Amino acid sequence: MADGKKTLGQEISKGILKENPTLVMLLGMCPTLAVTTQAMNGIGMGLATTFVLLGSNIVISALRKVIPDKVRIPAFIVIIASFVTLIGFLLEGFLPSLYESLGIYLTLITVNCIIFGRAEMFASKNGVLASACDAIGMGIGFTLALFIMGSVREVIGAGQWMGMTIPVLHDSPMLLFIMPAGGFFTLGMIIAAVNKLTKKKPPQEIECAGCEGCPMAGGCDKKEAAE
Amino acid sequence: MKVFFVILLSAMLTDNFVLSKFMGICPFLGVSKKLNSAAGMGLAVTFVMICATMVTYPIHHGILVPNELEYFDTVVFILVIALFVQLVETMLKKCIPSLYKSLGVYLPLITTNCAVLGVTVLNIDNSYSFLESIVNSLGAGLGFMLSLVIFSGVRKKMEYADIPETFKGVPATLIAASIVSVSFMGFSGLFS
Numbered sequence: 064m065a066d067g068k069k070t071l072g073q074e075i076s077k078g079i080l081k082e083n084p085t086l087v088m089l090l091g092m093c094p095t096l097a098v099t100t101q102a103m104n105g106i107g108m109g110l111a112t113t114f115v116l117l118g119s120n121i122v123i124s125a126l127r128k129v130i131p132d133k134v135r136i137p138a139f140i141v142i143i144a145s146f147v148t149l150i151g152f153l154l155e156g157f158l159p160s161l162y163e164s165l166g167i168y169l170t171l172i173t174v175n176c177i178i179f180g181r182a183e184m185f186a187s188k189n190g191v192l193a194s195a196c197d198a199i200g201m202g203i204g205f206t207l208a209l210f211i212m213g214s215v216r217e218v219i220g221a222g223q224w225m226g227m228t229i230p231v232l233h234d235s236p237m238l239l240f241i242m243p244a245g246g247f248f249t250l251g252m253i254i255a256a257v258n259k260l261t262k263k264k265p266p267q268e269i270e271c272a273g274c275e276g277c278p279m280a281g282g283c284d285k286k287e288a289a290e
Numbered sequence: 291m292k293v294f295f296v297i298l299l300s301a302m303l304t305d306n307f308v309l310s311k312f313m314g315i316c317p318f319l320g321v322s323k324k325l326n327s328a329a330g331m332g333l334a335v336t337f338v339m340i341c342a343t344m345v346t347y348p349i350h351h352g353i354l355v356p357n358e359l360e361y362f363d364t365v366v367f368i369l370v371i372a373l374f375v376q377l378v379e380t381m382l383k384k385c386i387p388s389l390y391k392s393l394g395v396y397l398p399l400i401t402t403n404c405a406v407l408g409v410t411v412l413n414i415d416n417s418y419s420f421l422e423s424i425v426n427s428l429g430a431g432l433g434f435m436l437s438l439v440i441f442s443g444v445r446k447k448m449e450y451a452d453i454p455e456t457f458k459g460v461p462a463t464l465i466a467a468s469i470v471s472v473s474f475m476g477f478s479g480l481f482s
Contacts, residue, residue: 089460092319093404097312136401137372144365152361170364170411174404176316243310244471251457251464259456 078200085208091177105213109206124186124194301429314405328442332435
């Protein structure tokens with residue numbers, strides 16, 4: 064993956080489809096499920112995350128030789144949390160309505176596995192430019208996934224889409240889809256569709272950055288096999 | 291007393307962190323394969339949530355508010371949680387090795403569990419008192435454990451089900467989670 068042979072364009076494009084953080088690598092599930100009751104919220108959350116990802120990837124990759132290996136996790140967390148505070152201020156000042164609707168999930172970008180995962184897997188090993196491209200690609204992939212989720216849930220669950228009314232569905236929307244249960248269901252269906260389209264078995268070939276800091280480590284087959 | 295009971299039950303059931311607030315989905319999907327690990331993770335998270343609340347609450351009201359530094363909440367809280375997880379790990383290793391052995395694997399993962407940061411921030415946002423915050427954290431932790439344990443039972447059954455190739459793995463798990471979430475919707479009228 065990080066073999067240095069990839070062009071910058073490939074670094075960007077891999078995050079959108081092949082290594083889509085949400086739909087293929089299954090990271091960052093919490094915001095994916097929580098804020099996607101409307102397509103607009105999905106885009107807002109996606110762009111906010113992209114901003115944080117871009118900032119933290121650039122800073123971490125620039126400092127990767129300065130930060131000692133032992134304290135890298137707290138150091139990464141502080142860098143990420145600072146960018147989250149920054150985007151919180153920006154949204155509160157310029158887009159207060161979005162700030163309201165994202166609510167606590169904006170703060171929770173800090174612990175979004177995508178950002179931490181990219182810092183650990185990519186930015187701490189690659190140059191600044193490559194890390195920035197990686198962040199943009201992953202950010203676009205995340206935003207796209209959130210937009211699709213939000214669109215499906217808003218159209219079926221509320222009969223609207225980006226302020227437009229959908230004729231038949233608006234009269235009798237399936238409310239379940241904007242409730243928590245519908246979130247799980249829609250995401251399951253979308254991931255199944257992605258599996259079908261890419262004609263691939265459920266993702267197993269994920270690049271593993273070691274179990275420390277990996278949210279899935281407790282139930283990971285690789286870890287069990289390694290023990 | 292009644293207030294505490296309402297906070298405890300609503301954090302546990304009606305506002306269940308996993309199934310209605312979508313916090314801590316990663317461990318929910320990752321660690322719920324076996325009953326033992328689900329219960330262990332639930333216990334560890336509950337413990338860290340309570341400890342983190344006990345520390346972040348005084349920090350917020352004692353240090354940050356008087357100095358008008360509320361916007362440092364996120365940075366300070368996440369550092370406290372990360373430090374606390376480290377501290378708990380070291381202490382358990384030294385004092386109660388048996389408990390450390392059963393929780394050991396899950397402790398470092400708790401830092402990146404959004405439910406822990408979520409509950410500390412929510413305690414401040416809802417302007418709970420110190421005791422109410424602790425009760426809320428306890429309820430959130432127990433609710434987290436409850437959903438993990440219930441879901442590990444569901445997944446046990448799913449292993450024997452004949453699932454279409456496309457849905458194998460994560461999609462089927464998510465759809466099962468959706469059904470469990472519907473069952474938790476039944477609690478929603480509890481405190482109306």
